[in-house]
Amino acid sequence: MNGWQRAEMIRLEQDVFTALAGHGRLFVFKSDGFWSQIKSAGSAIYASRLYLDRYNTSHPERLAHNQTGGPIIKGNVYIHPTATIHETAVLGPNVSIGEGVTVGGGVRVRESIILHGAALQDHSCVLNSIVGWDSTIGPWARVEGTPSDPNPNDPHAKMDSETLFRDGKLTPSITILGCNVSVPAEVIILNSIVLPYKELAHSFKNQIIL
Numbered sequence: 001m002n003g004w005q006r007a008e009m010i011r012l013e014q015d016v017f018t019a020l021a022g023h024g025r026l027f028v029f030k031s032d033g034f035w036s037q038i039k040s041a042g043s044a045i046y047a048s049r050l051y052l053d054r055y056n057t058s059h060p061e062r063l064a065h066n067q068t069g070g071p072i073i074k075g076n077v078y079i080h081p082t083a084t085i086h087e088t089a090v091l092g093p094n095v096s097i098g099e100g101v102t103v104g105g106g107v108r109v110r111e112s113i114i115l116h117g118a119a120l121q122d123h124s125c126v127l128n129s130i131v132g133w134d135s136t137i138g139p140w141a142r143v144e145g146t147p148s149d150p151n152p153n154d155p156h157a158k159m160d161s162e163t164l165f166r167d168g169k170l171t172p173s174i175t176i177l178g179c180n181v182s183v184p185a186e187v188i189i190l191n192s193i194v195l196p197y198k199e200l201a202h203s204f205k206n207q208i209i210l
Helices: 012-022 041-058
Strands: 077-079 095-097 108-110 112-114 125-127 129-131 142-144 175-177 188-190
Touching: 041 077, 041 112, 041 129, 095 108, 108 112, 112 125, 125 129, 129 142, 142 175, 175 188
Parallel strands: 077 095, 095 112, 108 125, 112 129, 125 142, 129 175, 142 188
Antiparallel strands: none
16 A cells, blocks of 8 residues: 555545455455445345345244234335334335334335334335434324336346436435434425434425435
Protein backbone atom coordinates (compact mmCIF):
# COMPACT_ATOMS: atom_id res chain seq x y z
CA MET A 1 0.00 0.00 0.00
CA ASN A 2 3.07 2.27 0.35
CA GLY A 3 3.33 4.85 -2.39
CA TRP A 4 -0.38 4.89 -3.15
CA GLN A 5 -1.93 8.30 -3.55
CA ARG A 6 -4.97 8.99 -1.46
CA ALA A 7 -8.15 8.72 -3.51
CA GLU A 8 -11.57 10.10 -2.68
CA MET A 9 -13.09 6.77 -3.74
CA ILE A 10 -11.65 3.25 -3.66
CA ARG A 11 -12.88 0.81 -6.29
CA LEU A 12 -12.67 -2.77 -5.07
CA GLU A 13 -12.03 -4.42 -8.44
CA GLN A 14 -9.67 -1.83 -9.92
CA ASP A 15 -7.82 -0.47 -6.90
CA VAL A 16 -7.72 -3.40 -4.46
CA PHE A 17 -7.93 -6.64 -6.44
CA THR A 18 -5.47 -5.48 -9.10
CA ALA A 19 -2.83 -4.59 -6.51
CA LEU A 20 -3.31 -7.86 -4.62
CA ALA A 21 -3.05 -9.89 -7.82
CA GLY A 22 0.14 -8.04 -8.76
CA HIS A 23 1.72 -9.21 -5.52
CA GLY A 24 0.43 -12.79 -5.81
CA ARG A 25 -1.87 -12.33 -2.81
CA LEU A 26 -5.27 -12.71 -4.50
CA PHE A 27 -7.02 -16.05 -4.01
CA VAL A 28 -10.32 -17.65 -5.01
CA PHE A 29 -12.86 -19.44 -2.85
CA LYS A 30 -15.22 -21.59 -4.86
CA SER A 31 -18.72 -21.96 -3.46
CA ASP A 32 -21.78 -23.81 -4.73
CA GLY A 33 -24.05 -21.50 -2.73
CA PHE A 34 -25.73 -18.33 -3.92
CA TRP A 35 -23.91 -15.04 -4.24
CA SER A 36 -25.68 -11.72 -3.87
CA GLN A 37 -24.16 -8.26 -3.79
CA ILE A 38 -25.65 -5.87 -1.25
CA LYS A 39 -25.10 -2.44 -2.72
CA SER A 40 -28.49 -1.01 -1.93
CA ALA A 41 -31.36 -1.47 0.49
CA GLY A 42 -33.35 -3.21 -2.22
CA SER A 43 -30.65 -5.82 -2.61
CA ALA A 44 -30.84 -6.53 1.15
CA ILE A 45 -34.42 -7.71 0.76
CA TYR A 46 -33.42 -9.82 -2.25
CA ALA A 47 -30.55 -11.39 -0.25
CA SER A 48 -32.94 -12.08 2.63
CA ARG A 49 -35.21 -13.89 0.18
CA LEU A 50 -32.28 -16.07 -0.91
CA TYR A 51 -31.41 -16.93 2.70
CA LEU A 52 -35.01 -17.83 3.50
CA ASP A 53 -35.13 -20.05 0.43
CA ARG A 54 -31.90 -21.73 1.60
CA TYR A 55 -33.44 -22.31 5.04
CA ASN A 56 -36.42 -23.94 3.37
CA THR A 57 -34.16 -26.66 2.01
CA SER A 58 -31.41 -26.90 4.63
CA HIS A 59 -33.07 -25.89 7.93
CA PRO A 60 -36.86 -25.87 7.46
CA GLU A 61 -37.30 -25.95 11.23
CA ARG A 62 -36.09 -22.35 11.36
CA LEU A 63 -39.04 -21.14 9.30
CA ALA A 64 -42.58 -20.46 10.50
CA HIS A 65 -45.42 -22.78 9.52
CA ASN A 66 -49.19 -22.54 9.67
CA GLN A 67 -50.51 -23.89 12.95
CA THR A 68 -53.58 -23.54 15.13
CA GLY A 69 -53.64 -20.22 16.95
CA GLY A 70 -50.81 -18.80 14.87
CA PRO A 71 -50.66 -16.27 12.02
CA ILE A 72 -51.31 -17.15 8.40
CA ILE A 73 -47.99 -17.99 6.73
CA LYS A 74 -47.50 -17.71 2.97
CA GLY A 75 -44.17 -18.97 1.65
CA ASN A 76 -40.87 -18.58 3.49
CA VAL A 77 -41.16 -16.61 6.73
CA TYR A 78 -38.77 -16.33 9.70
CA ILE A 79 -40.19 -15.27 13.07
CA HIS A 80 -37.93 -14.73 16.08
CA PRO A 81 -39.13 -16.75 19.10
CA THR A 82 -39.62 -13.56 21.16
CA ALA A 83 -41.89 -11.89 18.60
CA THR A 84 -45.62 -11.57 19.31
CA ILE A 85 -47.80 -12.16 16.25
CA HIS A 86 -51.61 -11.96 16.26
CA GLU A 87 -53.33 -15.00 14.81
CA THR A 88 -55.15 -12.93 12.18
CA ALA A 89 -51.94 -11.45 10.73
CA VAL A 90 -50.83 -12.62 7.28
CA LEU A 91 -47.09 -12.90 6.72
CA GLY A 92 -45.15 -13.76 3.59
CA PRO A 93 -43.77 -14.59 1.30
CA ASN A 94 -40.18 -13.67 2.12
CA VAL A 95 -40.59 -11.97 5.48
CA SER A 96 -38.16 -11.79 8.39
CA ILE A 97 -39.49 -10.78 11.82
CA GLY A 98 -36.87 -9.77 14.38
CA GLU A 99 -36.52 -10.02 18.14
CA GLY A 100 -39.31 -8.57 20.26
CA VAL A 101 -41.42 -7.43 17.31
CA THR A 102 -45.16 -7.00 17.87
CA VAL A 103 -47.58 -7.60 15.00
CA GLY A 104 -51.23 -6.74 15.60
CA GLY A 105 -54.46 -8.17 14.27
CA GLY A 106 -55.17 -8.03 10.54
CA VAL A 107 -51.65 -6.91 9.68
CA ARG A 108 -50.26 -7.82 6.24
CA VAL A 109 -46.50 -8.11 5.68
CA ARG A 110 -44.88 -9.19 2.42
CA GLU A 111 -41.33 -9.08 1.03
CA SER A 112 -40.06 -7.14 4.05
CA ILE A 113 -37.60 -7.13 6.94
CA ILE A 114 -38.94 -6.05 10.35
CA LEU A 115 -36.09 -5.35 12.77
CA HIS A 116 -36.15 -5.91 16.53
CA GLY A 117 -38.55 -4.03 18.76
CA ALA A 118 -40.75 -2.72 15.95
CA ALA A 119 -44.52 -2.60 16.40
CA LEU A 120 -46.99 -3.04 13.54
CA GLN A 121 -50.37 -2.04 14.89
CA ASP A 122 -53.73 -3.46 13.86
CA HIS A 123 -54.54 -3.63 10.14
CA SER A 124 -51.34 -1.94 9.04
CA CYS A 125 -49.71 -3.09 5.80
CA VAL A 126 -45.98 -3.39 5.05
CA LEU A 127 -44.85 -4.34 1.53
CA ASN A 128 -41.33 -4.32 0.06
CA SER A 129 -39.92 -2.40 3.01
CA ILE A 130 -37.38 -2.44 5.83
CA VAL A 131 -38.75 -1.31 9.19
CA GLY A 132 -36.04 -0.16 11.59
CA TRP A 133 -35.47 -0.99 15.24
CA ASP A 134 -38.17 0.16 17.68
CA SER A 135 -40.25 1.83 14.98
CA THR A 136 -44.03 1.99 15.19
CA ILE A 137 -46.55 1.78 12.36
CA GLY A 138 -50.02 2.97 13.34
CA PRO A 139 -53.36 1.26 12.68
CA TRP A 140 -54.45 1.11 9.04
CA ALA A 141 -51.20 2.72 7.91
CA ARG A 142 -49.52 1.48 4.73
CA VAL A 143 -45.74 1.36 4.23
CA GLU A 144 -44.83 0.25 0.73
CA GLY A 145 -41.86 0.26 -1.62
CA THR A 146 -41.15 -0.73 -5.19
CA PRO A 147 -39.17 -3.97 -5.70
CA SER A 148 -36.06 -3.87 -7.86
CA ASP A 149 -35.42 -7.57 -8.38
CA PRO A 150 -33.13 -8.98 -11.08
CA ASN A 151 -34.59 -10.84 -14.05
CA PRO A 152 -35.43 -14.36 -12.77
CA ASN A 153 -35.13 -15.77 -16.31
CA ASP A 154 -31.50 -14.67 -16.68
CA PRO A 155 -29.08 -17.26 -15.20
CA HIS A 156 -26.43 -14.53 -14.83
CA ALA A 157 -28.80 -11.89 -13.45
CA LYS A 158 -27.50 -9.52 -10.80
CA MET A 159 -28.78 -6.66 -8.72
CA ASP A 160 -28.28 -3.35 -10.48
CA SER A 161 -26.90 -0.56 -8.32
CA GLU A 162 -29.57 2.07 -8.93
CA THR A 163 -28.68 5.71 -8.50
CA LEU A 164 -30.52 7.40 -5.66
CA PHE A 165 -31.92 10.07 -7.98
CA ARG A 166 -33.04 9.98 -11.61
CA ASP A 167 -34.06 13.08 -13.59
CA GLY A 168 -34.01 15.08 -10.37
CA LYS A 169 -36.41 12.74 -8.60
CA LEU A 170 -35.93 9.96 -6.07
CA THR A 171 -35.68 6.63 -7.87
CA PRO A 172 -38.61 4.39 -6.82
CA SER A 173 -37.25 1.65 -4.60
CA ILE A 174 -38.07 -0.08 -1.34
CA THR A 175 -39.21 2.02 1.59
CA ILE A 176 -36.83 2.26 4.54
CA LEU A 177 -37.77 3.38 8.03
CA GLY A 178 -34.82 4.17 10.29
CA CYS A 179 -34.83 3.28 13.98
CA ASN A 180 -37.45 4.83 16.28
CA VAL A 181 -39.63 6.14 13.46
CA SER A 182 -43.30 6.71 14.26
CA VAL A 183 -45.85 6.39 11.44
CA PRO A 184 -49.32 7.63 12.46
CA ALA A 185 -52.58 5.87 11.73
CA GLU A 186 -54.17 5.85 8.28
CA VAL A 187 -51.27 7.33 6.28
CA ILE A 188 -49.29 5.99 3.31
CA ILE A 189 -45.49 6.01 3.12
CA LEU A 190 -44.55 5.08 -0.45
CA ASN A 191 -41.08 4.67 -1.99
CA SER A 192 -39.50 6.81 0.72
CA ILE A 193 -36.50 6.83 3.03
CA VAL A 194 -37.12 8.02 6.60
CA LEU A 195 -34.16 8.84 8.79
CA PRO A 196 -34.11 7.73 12.47
CA TYR A 197 -36.10 9.34 15.26
CA LYS A 198 -38.78 10.90 13.06
CA GLU A 199 -42.42 11.33 14.02
CA LEU A 200 -44.36 11.58 10.79
CA ALA A 201 -47.59 13.54 10.67
CA HIS A 202 -48.93 12.79 7.18
CA SER A 203 -48.36 10.70 4.05
CA PHE A 204 -45.18 10.83 1.96
CA LYS A 205 -44.37 9.61 -1.56
CA ASN A 206 -40.97 9.39 -3.23
CA GLN A 207 -39.21 11.46 -0.59
CA ILE A 208 -36.27 11.40 1.79
CA ILE A 209 -37.43 12.61 5.20
CA LEU A 210 -34.43 14.13 7.00
